Amino acid sequence: MDSMVNITGTWLGTYWQMGKPTRFEATFVQNGNVLYGNILDDGYLGEATLQGEAVGRNIKFVKSYISTTKQRASVNYNGTITEDENSMQGRWDFFGMLGFENWEAHRNEENLEDELRKYITVQVPKNVKELEQSSTR
Template structure:
């Protein structure tokens, strides 16, 4: 199963106009949740969905600006660092989207730092500098 935990940077297109977004995704088993911040007036949204194999599906709900739910479907690359697909609002509005992992993988950075702990005394550790 693909692991999509972390920060993703992406773009979706509506009527040929690109909108950038930043998504923070949290995956537990197949369940997916998180937040997306669009780089426009629509602002922040919550997402809920699932990841099955390399398929991803979620619904985006804006917190304040729009009552419409946006359905996203897509496919993850084998390397799990890129995804792309389609979005849809009802039957009238749709477009494409894509996202790639941000280089700022805070979880991996924390894990790396914890693995590099240097023991000082029994039961104590200090992170390198």
């Protein structure tokens, strides 16, 4: 029996279209096998919602762009999650209409740590020495 993967969290990724990479940030929320969340493209299409499922190490989801200026484009993503659950890769397509292209993503641990550090730096009181002594038991 495949142990349940959990991909909840922030991921950084890239998808390729006609050889050109577009970076994106995805936030996945996983509940059992069900996935939902959102994606922000570093491109003119911008923000999208996602909905899909992760079964074993297989992932599939539909990305739907929110933009109201154009038709709500939906993109189909399929892929595989690595055993350490820290990266995934696969193919995406407009439901088979324009052929298949590659995408990949990895967990955004580094960024989270940076954010945390910024937050901690802001919160640190004046008497840091005192604080450090109390924390080194």
